[in-house]
Amino acid sequence: MTTDIAAPEAPEAPRPTVSLDGRSGGRKAKNTLATVLVWAAFLLALVPLVWIMWTVLGRGFHVLLSATWWQKDQSGALPPGFDTNVRGMRHALVGTLLMSLLTTVIAVPIAILTAIYLVEYGRGRVARVVSFMVDILSGIPSIVAALFIFAAWVTTFGLKIIPACASLALAMLMIPVVTRSTEEMLKLVPNELREASYALGVPKWKTIVRIVLPTSFSGIVTGVLLGFSRVAGETAPLLLLAAYTPYLNENLFSGSMAALPTLINNQFLSINDPISGQRVWGAACTLILLVLVINLLGRLVGRLAKVKR
Amino acid sequence: MAKRIDVKDLDIFYGDFKAVEGVTMSVEPRSVTAFIGPSGCGKSTVLRTLNRMHEVIPGGRVEGKVLLDDQDLYAPTVDPVAVRRTVGMVFQRPNPFPTMSIKDNVAAGLKLNGVRNAKILDEVVERSLRGANLWNEVKDRLNKPGAGLSGGQQQRLCIARAIAVEPQVLLMDEPCSALDPISTLAIEELVHALKDRFTVVIVTHNMQQAARVSDRTAFFNLKATGQPGHLVEIDDTQTIFSNPTVSATEDYISGRFG
Numbered sequence: 407m408t409t410d411i412a413a414p415e416a417p418e419a420p421r422p423t424v425s426l427d428g429r430s431g432g433r434k435a436k437n438t439l440a441t442v443l444v445w446a447a448f449l450l451a452l453v454p455l456v457w458i459m460w461t462v463l464g465r466g467f468h469v470l471l472s473a474t475w476w477q478k479d480q481s482g483a484l485p486p487g488f489d490t491n492v493r494g495m496r497h498a499l500v501g502t503l504l505m506s507l508l509t510t511v512i513a514v515p516i517a518i519l520t521a522i523y524l525v526e527y528g529r530g531r532v533a534r535v536v537s538f539m540v541d542i543l544s545g546i547p548s549i550v551a552a553l554f555i556f557a558a559w560v561t562t563f564g565l566k567i568i569p570a571c572a573s574l575a576l577a578m579l580m581i582p583v584v585t586r587s588t589e590e591m592l593k594l595v596p597n598e599l600r601e602a603s604y605a606l607g608v609p610k611w612k613t614i615v616r617i618v619l620p621t622s623f624s625g626i627v628t629g630v631l632l633g634f635s636r637v638a639g640e641t642a643p644l645l646l647l648a649a650y651t652p653y654l655n656e657n658l659f660s661g662s663m664a665a666l667p668t669l670i671n672n673q674f675l676s677i678n679d680p681i682s683g684q685r686v687w688g689a690a691c692t693l694i695l696l697v698l699v700i701n702l703l704g705r706l707v708g709r710l711a712k713v714k715r
Numbered sequence: 716m717a718k719r720i721d722v723k724d725l726d727i728f729y730g731d732f733k734a735v736e737g738v739t740m741s742v743e744p745r746s747v748t749a750f751i752g753p754s755g756c757g758k759s760t761v762l763r764t765l766n767r768m769h770e771v772i773p774g775g776r777v778e779g780k781v782l783l784d785d786q787d788l789y790a791p792t793v794d795p796v797a798v799r800r801t802v803g804m805v806f807q808r809p810n811p812f813p814t815m816s817i818k819d820n821v822a823a824g825l826k827l828n829g830v831r832n833a834k835i836l837d838e839v840v841e842r843s844l845r846g847a848n849l850w851n852e853v854k855d856r857l858n859k860p861g862a863g864l865s866g867g868q869q870q871r872l873c874i875a876r877a878i879a880v881e882p883q884v885l886l887m888d889e890p891c892s893a894l895d896p897i898s899t900l901a902i903e904e905l906v907h908a909l910k911d912r913f914t915v916v917i918v919t920h921n922m923q924q925a926a927r928v929s930d931r932t933a934f935f936n937l938k939a940t941g942q943p944g945h946l947v948e949i950d951d952t953q954t955i956f957s958n959p960t961v962s963a964t965e966d967y968i969s970g971r972f973g
Contacts, residue, residue: 529773598810602873604771606824606880607800616827620814 462690469688470695479664480652480685486676492684495692497654498669501569502696504658505648505665506638508573509580514630516577517584524585525592526614544582551578552643567647569655569663575643580633587629591622624708631704635697641667666693717744717914718784718801718883720765725779726943727760727769734760736943738779740933742884747906747915749925749952752935753967757944758918761935762886765916766802767795783883800828803882807889809869811861811876818857820872824880839879846912847875848905867898874905878913885909887917891924903928922968926956934964 469475469492478494524537555575559565595618603613619626650668655661669689676682720742727735735757742748750758763769764777767788781788788798811820819826821840830836840857844850849871853864861872870890877885887906891899906928909915919925925932933949948961959965 596810598806598808599812601768601771601804602806602810602812602876603823603827604796605766605768605799605804605806606827606876607796607798608824608827609796612827617812617814621812623814 459694462687462694465683466687466689466691469684470691475688475692479654480669481654483652486679486682489681492681492688495666495669495685495689497652498664498666498689499692499696500654500656501648501663501665502638502667502693504656505569505573505576505644505663506634508570508658509576509637510630510634512573513577513580513633514584517581517633518588518626520581520585521588521592522614524589526610526618540582540585543578544586546578547642548575548579548640549642549646551575552646554578555643556646567662568659569648569661570658572643572648572663572665573658575647576637576640579640579643580637583633583636584629587632588622588626591625591629592618594625595621627704627707631700634700638696638700639667639693641671644668645671666696717912719744719914720884720916721780721782722761722765723780723782725761725764725777725781727757727764727777728775729772730774733943735935736945738946740946740949742914742916743931744914745910745912746930747910747917747928748949749929749932750916750918750935751920751922751925751932751967752944752947753937754920755940755944756935756937758933758935759888760944761946762888762916762918763804765884765886766804767798768804770795800824800880801882802884802886803877803880804886805870805874805877805888805890808893809866809873811864811869811872813860813862815861816858817853817861817864817872820861821875821879823876828880843875843879844872846878846909847871848901848908849875865898867894867901870894870898870902871905874902874909878909882913884914884916887915889918889920892920899924922956926952932956934959934961934967936963936967 472492475492475494476499477496479497480493480495483489483491483493520536520540524533524540527533528536552572552575555571555578556567559571559574560567599617599621600613603617604610608616644665644667648665648668649662650672651662651664653664655663666689670686670693673682673685673689677686722738722740722742725735725738726733727738738761750762752758760769765781765788769775769777777789779789783798783801787793812823815823818840821843822830822836825836825839841850841854844853849868852868853859853872861869864872870893874885874890891902894902903924906915906917910930917925917928929952931949932952932955934947934955935944936947937944947963948955948959950960955964956968959968
């Protein structure tokens with residue numbers, strides 16, 4: 407083998423001397439510039455967030471400290487300018503929770519089953535159409551979703567508007583959010599796990615239920631809670647389908663029901679009145695707190711079910 | 716327990732692409748058969764048709780027959796899920812279920828198929844882990860997650876999981892290619908022990924490994940890229956490595972190819 411390879415005939419060209427000490431000045435400057443730009447962008451993105459928190463907490467947090475705020479509704483409230491009590495937002499908090507929960511109960515099964523279909527079963531044209539529909543649904547303005555439910559519920563079926571109608575409209579907004587996030591989580595499950603399960607003689611549906619879903623559980627929960635947060639702060643469908651009322655209503659299927667966003671909207675009409683102002687900022691603060699609590703809860707659930715190491 | 720496999724005129728397709736052509740061979744019960752050949756020649760594809768895993772891939776289909784003790788695996792009445800309970804498989808990369816403990820991983824095949832009895836499950840877990848030479852290393856941490864083991868241990872865990880459902884045949888798709896030499900040795904010794912109870916088919920890129928572990932060796936090749944792969948010959952491992960019938964086999968084994 408040694409004789410086959412001919413030695414190179416040309417003499418080796420002199421190599422340039424390479425300096426190993428220190429990075430070149432130009433590259434160092436570019437690095438510094440990029441670092442500064444990245445940090446500046448980060449701080450700029452932080453400005454609105456901090457500002458919002460500052461404003462809302464500064465104006466509304468003291469309202470949350472009163473027990474009445476959590477215990478009472480707005481019954482007995484006098485017209486703006488005459489009332490001297492802030493009173494409570496229990497009716498709105500209960501309304502928001504009930505309507506958002508019903509929305510979740512309607513939307514999550516549909517969304518998760520759609521995501522399972524798209525990732526595990528969907529092939530060809532039908533899957534493309536379904537995926538496209540989900541995209542369209544996520545682009546629908548919330549007020550249009552509310553109008554659609556109004557048209558179907560009242561015009562077509564001739565029924566009376568109830569708070570659950572708002573949940574139906576909100577479900578239309580929640581389905582695409584949860585479908586997309588669940589889809590991404592299911593795609594992250596390695597195919598090898600599915601194959602390992604099939605190779606043990608486990609049917610496909612059982613593989614999905616017992617292997618794929620548990621593996622992606624925490625991600626799916628996170629997606630559901632993001633959807634819940636989005637829905638809890640949604641306003642337009644409530645304005646159309648769940649008229650504001652100052653009284654507590656715990657029945658989703660009759661009467662009208664208040665919610666935190668509609669409470670804010672209602673009191674905003676007289677925001678220059680200090681009492682109404684406190685109600686607006688207090689409700690805003692409560693809404694942010696609610697979303698925060700939901701998110702923390704989600705993280706906790708996600709961590710408990712986390713892939714063990 | 717162990718069954719023989721007869722493959723007759725098997726063509727394997729991915730959609731319209733014919734990946735493997737005209738395979739006819741038999742695999743003896745209670746023996747180790749190795750599949751060797753260059754990358755892309757279809758040895759893994761053939762392996763995956765033996766437990767109907769090939770059709771899991773979209774567009775995957777076969778023509779021809781695979782007989783497991785005279786029962787055609789591709790007969791229209793046969794349930795692929797039942798086939799996979801009879802013919803187990805170990806994959807190239809260790810793939811324990813990440814949400815499950817060591818114990819649950821081994822018991823997964825039984826549990827997911829409806830066995831609930833804790834005593835039976837415990838027995839099967841211990842027997843399978845002993846069978847996979849892993850019991851002594853993990854017996855004190857059966858409830859710890861399977862993903863926390865080393866790569867070699869994970870692969871033996873996967874073997875334990877596969878043999879826990881008592882298959883007739885065990886297919887192994889390059890089970891050592893992601894492992895270090897010491898773990899490889901452990902798996903090879905295990906393969907040797909497994910053939911007392913199972914029919915083992917192993918795909919390997921490592922010819923020394925084929926020579927060490929197998930009783931019979933099948934050599935696959937392909938004429939050119941884009942052409943279907945085919946079975947060149949199958950014979951006793953001794954014969955294949957010392958005196959093969961086809962010169963292409965000798966060229967491949969001795970490193971003179973291409």
